[in-house]
Amino acid sequence: MKYEVVMGLETHAELNTVSKLFCGCSTKFGSEPNTQACPICLGLPGVLPVMNERAFEHSLKAAIALNCEIGRFASFDRKNYYYPDLPKNYQISQSYFNIGNNGYVDIVVKGKKKRIDIHNVHLEEEAGKLIHPEKSDDDYSLVDFNRAGVPLLEIVTEPDMRSIEEVESYMQILRNILLYIGVSDCKMQEGSLRFEASISLCEKGAKVYGNRVEIKNLNSMKAVLKVLAYEISRQGDLLDKGKEVLMETRLWDEVNAVSRRMRTKEEAHDYRYFPEPDLVPVWIDQKWIDETKKTIPELPVNKRQRFVKEYLISDYDAGVLTEDIFLADYFEACVKLARNSSKELSNWIINDVLRELNERKINIQEFTVTPKMLVELIKEKSTVGNAIAKEVFIEMVNTGKNAQSIINEKNLAQLSDVDELNTITANVIEKNPKAVEDYKRGKKNALAFLIGQTMKMTKGKANPKILTEILKEKITTGPK
């Protein structure tokens, strides 16, 4: 490609508090419209905001986890603009003294580490929801204020990202960090994690970038990636034709897979920020910062590196295991119980556990098979064999019972008893003289056939190793 691209991202994450930022209304998702609103979050005349302590603590925790500089104090400002989903027609946000400034997130693309700078992290209030009836002859919109006032964390990067892959990695790692520190549930389908992207292009080697295009209301990572790919090609085409890229705000049209210009005028963003007189500043001392630091767990990138080093698993596997802090915890709990078999455990978790979780659409915290149960099952594997172990696993997931009791109940224990196997194999040899002859003549396949026959008779429970030895011995030495 003949153009270079720079991209920046603003991420909005709803914080997972039970009550709103400035009032005690519930933040629960999916309730009937306007059932979670009160004089305060509706902006009735005379009401005042009082800051939810947990929301502030969550924001501070996020700012620290994102390596921000924490100022001596944070304060709040009013961002003034009219929109029907914004009850007071100003949003309480931060502009002059953010909770965090100048942070960074380390990302990894194609095995290479890169640092994405964070311009600032700040806390603000969520708007309500505007609904546009589908029918074109309806000349009205509807407003639901249930979301209005939910605490919202905004994380703004510098325009540091040079490729779609970098943006993707940044979004995944950022999401993981927020999940790890437990400040947001980052459910994109519920709108609790959203993005706004900015992008501009220039000729390779040019010093000045072209006009910046912003894209608002991106409700999933997929949408971000699609719209950026679309914009790179749209803007590239314009530049190819010698046309100018307009500085504007665009929206992503998911259905037609195109971006389009926003139709509402934005008054050139004259937000008239000024200090919110209804709130007081929050002073943050070193003690508070230190105490908050203690609550931040090992972050995904570090954990991934440690897993590779400590448990000798591949970087890819470590990546999968550390994508979810609870999954990583699960893995480590297993390793601790089992010692040594970390590679095998990692395979079990990545292949079998994750498959079952996905099929059942549950998360690891809700999983019936505890680390102890999984480790026990893997120990049993040496006696029941791999195929049976997998069956037992599924049964464990379904019933919540442990491996031992399933194996006993279903009589799945492997047949390793030599006497019993002697009797059965004698029977098999007697019934299949042709195969025995074939084997003796050097036809190796014949043995497999005989093993198969034995397995059939034992319903697969025969210990394959012992069985093979007995068969070989019987055939070569002849009937006793």
Next chain:
Amino acid sequence: MLLHELTASKVRERITKREVTAQEVVEELLEWINLKEPLIKTYLCLDEDGALSKAKEIDEKLSNGNKVGLLAGVPIAIKDNMCTAGVKTTCASKILENFIPPYDAFVVKRIKDEDAIIIGKTNLDEFAMGSSTENSAFQITRNPWDIDCIPGGSSGGSAAAVSADMAFMALGSDTGGSVRQPASFCGDVGLKPTYGRVSRYGLIAFASSLDQIGPITKDVLDTALLLQVISGHDNFDSTCAALDVPNYISDIDRLDDVLKIGVPREFFGEGLNTEIKSALMDALKIYEANGAKLVDLSLPHCEYAVATYYIIATAEASSNLARYDGVRYGHRSRLSSDSNIVDMYSQTRAEGFGNEVKRRILLGNYALSTGYYEAYYLKASKVRNLIKNDFEDAFKKVDCIICPTCPTPAFKIGERVTEPLEMYLSDIYTIPANLAGIPGISIPCGFTSAGLPIGMQILGKYFDERKLLKMAKLFENETDFHLKRPKLNQQV
């Protein structure tokens, strides 16, 4: 003395001693109000039924021997910018003409808890923006001392009601002098507490960093009583101090130390009415005679107070009033509600707001808009700090400051409506206290030759309302200006 002529403390005493029932008090008061209201027009809404039923409730409590509150049976008027659950609260604006709040303001809850009786909601300049109550969308309130004059503003309805004995006491709000100035024009006692002394929850905001609710009463003791009830911490106002509330009533007549009174030069210079000046000089002599020391002072940045105020107050107001958009409550224009949302907003607000409110919203948005923020809002915030420092320096030398409340007595209705700036300048002596956040009280200290009341202002240190009240009480004990009532009060 007729019942309605009593002070709040006296009427409470008579009710609790069962010399009179609360119901009798309310009935007598309502009769007087109905007689005088057509002339003075203080009330936007009278809650006769609510008042009578509350009165019966209190009488019942008393006859059952139950404990009653500090304001038991006292009918109180509330400025119509404080929310009263189930009772219309209009801010004297068409935009809230039919607004019935679903909740009580903190102060309303407090006075209800102390068994006060809310008699009605009083007139004001729309959204408390004005100094004459002429900016009400609904009616013009007259000064009981001279019905051709304004009662002052913006708490003009409350001040006139108290002065005309149409309420035993009242609540006002003071952003740039809106309690003290009308109290001064109507011969009442009016106090603006320290910013943060009284919760603003439920006070419909004009300028959030300046607004404060305060009592307007017939004498100093009543102000102390009402301040006692409304002061204190509220979890719903982040700017409300969590400090203990001292007892304002006990020892109100005792001043132990020799006080140093600051007399700021700048408040006695050009533009001050000579009759007011001489009344103030006489008042200062009374303090001197009682052992106080007068200290000549300078508050050099106070001459910038009005300019500073009109930036900060309008900037905050432009944002505070953005919520009146016709979406969730209040007036919505019928003209354009089908076309598009921006037209709906603009028409709704054009129809709903009066000129003074529009002027201030425009000015405030101008001061905050791109390219002007530093030159106006930020500049004003810095000068505000200088003004605050003036007072902090002064209070290192003196215990309180005495100055006139206003440069002139009440002016004629219509006299200043066409010249906004001239109207703004009538708050020149009261605005500095709001900018600094310090408390101030206005008490009657004389009359002009035309018979209009003159107000004296005492300014104090942060949260030192107790000293202000003692100082005011001392003056009241030595004089009888507070006992004089408008002639109209006798014309039954």
Next chain:
Amino acid sequence: MDIGLKEIEYIANLSRIALTDEEKKTFKKQLANILDYIKKLNELDTDTVEPMAYATDLKNVFRKEELTPSLSRQKILNLSPSNVNGFFKVPKVIE
């Protein structure tokens, strides 16, 4: 201080207040007058002065994270000029 008609129109739009031509003229004159008075502040050198953003010295005021009851939807919608199916209804908003 001169304030132009364009500026009046710009801030009227920011303020979401429809003005007639007559009103624009009146407000233009009055605002110019007030701004001229406010110019007085420029007499003061405030380069080294900190702005006073808050009227109190209070800091770190929080409420506990806990649920309190919301208002009933009926009460909320009763306040509104227009509503339908539990929603507030507004003229169509085009994004």
